[in-house]
Amino acid sequence: MLRYLLLLIVSGLLLNISQVTADTSSIYEEVESSVYQIRVINIETGKKVAIGSGFVVQREDILATNYHVVSEYVNDPDVFRLEYLSTDGKSGDLELLDLDVIHDLAVVKSSKPMGKPLEIAAVPDKGARLFSLGNPLDLGFSIVTGTNNGIMEQDQDGNILFSGNLNQGMSGGPTLDDSGNVVGINVAAQGNAIGFLVPANYLVTILKRLGNNGFEPIDNRFKQISEQLIANSEKDIERLASNNWGLTKIGKLQVPAALDKSMRCWDLSRTPKKDDLFRSFLTQCSNQNDTYLSKNLSVGAISYEYSWMDTQKLNPLRFYSRYEKMNFSFIESDVDKSDVTNFACHTGFTRIAKQDFKTTVCRRDYIKYEGLSDMLFSIALVGHKTQGAMFNLDVTGTRSQTALVLFKKMVGAFQWKS
Amino acid sequence: MEKLILELVYQGRPSYHKLSKFPVSVGRAYDCDVVVSDITVSPKHLTILETEQGFEVCSTGDENGTVLNKAPLPENQCMPVSIPSTLELGDLRGRLIDPAMQVAPTQITPKGLGWFSFLSNPIWAAIFVVMTALVIITSKYISTPIQQQSLTYVSALLVPLLSMFVVAFIIAVVSRLTMHRWAFIPALSIAGLLFLIPLLFDHVGHFLAYVTTSSVVASILKNVTSFLLLPLLLTFYLKKVHYTHWVSATGIALLVTMPVSAFFATDLVQEMSNSSGFTPMPSYNRTLSAFDIRMKKTLEVDAFLAQSEIILEKKVEQLVILERD
Numbered sequence: 001m002l003r004y005l006l007l008l009i010v011s012g013l014l015l016n017i018s019q020v021t022a023d024t025s026s027i028y029e030e031v032e033s034s035v036y037q038i039r040v041i042n043i044e045t046g047k048k049v050a051i052g053s054g055f056v057v058q059r060e061d062i063l064a065t066n067y068h069v070v071s072e073y074v075n076d077p078d079v080f081r082l083e084y085l086s087t088d089g090k091s092g093d094l095e096l097l098d099l100d101v102i103h104d105l106a107v108v109k110s111s112k113p114m115g116k117p118l119e120i121a122a123v124p125d126k127g128a129r130l131f132s133l134g135n136p137l138d139l140g141f142s143i144v145t146g147t148n149n150g151i152m153e154q155d156q157d158g159n160i161l162f163s164g165n166l167n168q169g170m171s172g173g174p175t176l177d178d179s180g181n182v183v184g185i186n187v188a189a190q191g192n193a194i195g196f197l198v199p200a201n202y203l204v205t206i207l208k209r210l211g212n213n214g215f216e217p218i219d220n221r222f223k224q225i226s227e228q229l230i231a232n233s234e235k236d237i238e239r240l241a242s243n244n245w246g247l248t249k250i251g252k253l254q255v256p257a258a259l260d261k262s263m264r265c266w267d268l269s270r271t272p273k274k275d276d277l278f279r280s281f282l283t284q285c286s287n288q289n290d291t292y293l294s295k296n297l298s299v300g301a302i303s304y305e306y307s308w309m310d311t312q313k314l315n316p317l318r319f320y321s322r323y324e325k326m327n328f329s330f331i332e333s334d335v336d337k338s339d340v341t342n343f344a345c346h347t348g349f350t351r352i353a354k355q356d357f358k359t360t361v362c363r364r365d366y367i368k369y370e371g372l373s374d375m376l377f378s379i380a381l382v383g384h385k386t387q388g389a390m391f392n393l394d395v396t397g398t399r400s401q402t403a404l405v406l407f408k409k410m411v412g413a414f415q416w417k418s
Numbered sequence: 419m420e421k422l423i424l425e426l427v428y429q430g431r432p433s434y435h436k437l438s439k440f441p442v443s444v445g446r447a448y449d450c451d452v453v454v455s456d457i458t459v460s461p462k463h464l465t466i467l468e469t470e471q472g473f474e475v476c477s478t479g480d481e482n483g484t485v486l487n488k489a490p491l492p493e494n495q496c497m498p499v500s501i502p503s504t505l506e507l508g509d510l511r512g513r514l515i516d517p518a519m520q521v522a523p524t525q526i527t528p529k530g531l532g533w534f535s536f537l538s539n540p541i542w543a544a545i546f547v548v549m550t551a552l553v554i555i556t557s558k559y560i561s562t563p564i565q566q567q568s569l570t571y572v573s574a575l576l577v578p579l580l581s582m583f584v585v586a587f588i589i590a591v592v593s594r595l596t597m598h599r600w601a602f603i604p605a606l607s608i609a610g611l612l613f614l615i616p617l618l619f620d621h622v623g624h625f626l627a628y629v630t631t632s633s634v635v636a637s638i639l640k641n642v643t644s645f646l647l648l649p650l651l652l653t654f655y656l657k658k659v660h661y662t663h664w665v666s667a668t669g670i671a672l673l674v675t676m677p678v679s680a681f682f683a684t685d686l687v688q689e690m691s692n693s694s695g696f697t698p699m700p701s702y703n704r705t706l707s708a709f710d711i712r713m714k715k716t717l718e719v720d721a722f723l724a725q726s727e728i729i730l731e732k733k734v735e736q737l738v739i740l741e742r743d
Contacts, residue, residue: 275565276564277563277565316708317708318560319563320707321560322563323706324705328704330700333698336696337696337741341737341740341741342701342737343701344737345700345701345702346702346725347631347703348714348722348725348726349712349714349715349717350716350718350719351716351717356716358706359722360700360702360703361726361730363730363734364737365738367741367742376700378702382707382710401727404727407723408719408720408723
């Protein structure tokens with residue numbers, strides 16, 4: 001009897017395994033003809049500069065992929081062209097229809113029918129099995145099985161955490177549920193079996209917008225990107241401004257603590273030494289939000305730092321010589337002349353927390369993205385002989401007025417406790 | 419009683435020959451009445467005669483010839499001359515002058531060691547040197563807010579002080595060669611000022627940069643020290659120590675300082691081309707001062723931000739136009 005029972009369990013297990021295999025292979029067979037490799041080709045040399053994956057959606061001639069896969073083509077359509085490559089080796093040209101840089105999505109169109117459009121479905125429950133498709137490292141089409149770990153709340157802008165091995169080249173490929181419907185788009189990977197998917201509902205938004213316009217390509221891609229970035233920055237800052245920040249102490253100043261759960265804060269103070277003649281403290285916070293625009297350009301960062309310095313042993317002249325050296329601020333990024341203008345700055349003195357501060361506001365604008373600016377604020381306590389305090393705030397890829405609101409709200413919360 | 423003076427200029431310094439008995443022979447030969455040592459002059463170069471009408475100059479050497487009042491004197495011929503007249507014997511320059519001609523007024527040298535004759539008073543030279551040393555030590559002390567040994571300050575002092583004495587020595591040697599007297603005290607005063615003024619201007623510039631919230635004054639002071647300080651000090655030195663005329667003193671000073679000015683000019687052009695190019699770094703007035711003396715009033719945050727918004731909008735608009743063109 002026991003022997004039969006054991007046999008039943010073993011055969012049951014075998015049955016289960018064969019069931020999984022059947023699922024994976026049947027899903028692959030079912031959707032293979034709807035998944036393509038997407039390539040950005042240098043028109044002059046005819047060689048590819050970037051590859052990713054894409055899939056047919058909504059209409060037979062429409063494909064969805066990641067924005068970062070096609071970003072070179074979007075930024076320089078005169079230098080690059082866009083091409084698909086099917087699993088059976090056929091290729092042809094594609095054109096850009098619409099994009100969403102915030103969620104890293106792009107929709108492109110072919111002149112020929114490309115296969116059966118995949119259906120879009122809602123994200124299944126946490127723990128559900130998902131199948132991710134794409135062309136990892138240009139090695140050939142693959143299917144990867146993984147687990148849905150739900151939508152991330154704070155970071156990664158609401159992406160789905162996918163526990164499965166996503167690789168370079170699979171970006172833009174679809175991730176399907178058990179019934180072969182698209183629930184997300186592969187977007188990023190981090191270390192061992194940690195992958196991120198863009199929920200497919202953001203793709204639905206773009207497709208709806210396109211449907212309303214009769215699937216016509218957008219007129220001005222840079223204007224579109226710029227509007228999306230500004231709207232996103234406004235939304236972010238509005239959310240931060242509406243939070244109850246709480247206060248934290250740095251020297252004699254009470255300042256806003258973390259603006260949001262998504263802010264990562266670090267203490268970067270120098271380690272005190274025995275024969276130090278002054279004390280100094282530095283804390284830094286930044287959001288984890290970077291919207292990819294091109295290889296060397298990401299925007300959407302909000303970061304701020306507080307520093308405090310005081311002394312009982314230095315005379316004011318020596319103290320200020322040191323304090324002045326700490327008074328600098330810049331935005332870390334790889335931007336160049338073709339991206340942004342130089343900074344324009346204005347410096348004056350303001351009354352914050354009943355103290356006087358030397359205050360500077362700097363702004364630079366993006367050249368291609370109209371209305372988009374980087375803003376830098378810097379304040380330094382003055383009028384105290386042996387105490388100094390600084391606060392720097394940078395906001396990239398925003399509207400100048402939006403960043404002013406955040407700065408005003410933050411310094412408005414400062415308090416002086418003597 | 420001399421009737422005529424022959425002035426000959428050797429290596430920039432005139433020598434005078436009083437002529438009373440005529441004819442007077444001039445040349446390199448030792449039996450001439452006026453023996454000249456210039457190698458471009460012929461052994462028997464010319465003769466000066468007294469006539470009833472006045473004087474005549476006769477060319478007796480034909481090698482490099484004689485130029486009288488800018489016109490060549492024909493070979494072996496005599497020409498009447500008016501007094502004064504200029505002469506060129508080969509490369510040697512000279513003049514024929516009337517003994518009664520007026521000389522330039524006497525340059526009165528300062529009597530004693532007055533307080534304001536700061537070039538010749540050794541006390542001033544000492545003050546400049548000591549002040550430079552003090553400013554260097556104080557700057558070093560202020561700019562390093564950590565405990566340091568006194569030897570560090572000595573080492574910070576050595577190089578500038580040594581350079582200052584080298585500069586003073588060079589000036590003094592040049593004076594000795596041209597004027598045949600030592601003028602070490604004035605040279606030290608000039609060298610002292612040359613080191614002290616840039617240091618003081620630097621501190622004043624920094625102070626004013628905070629007062630005005632602008633770097634304009636500081637950069638003016640910097641350019642003044644780079645381009646004007648050395649020529650001005652040298653002009654002053656030439657005038658006061660060498661008794662050179664203002665115009666020639668300025669000319670010499672400008673000429674001598676040309677290489678230094680050229681160096682600073684290259685620097686300035688480089689800086690200007692850098693600042694007109696692209697930089698990801700914001701440039702704003704970062705100065706802070708313990709005294710907190712300033713012209714800009716403290717504003718409420720709202721007022722300041724409203725002001726900034728308007729100003730930045732304008733500035734950025736221009737930058738964007740510049741870039742999009």
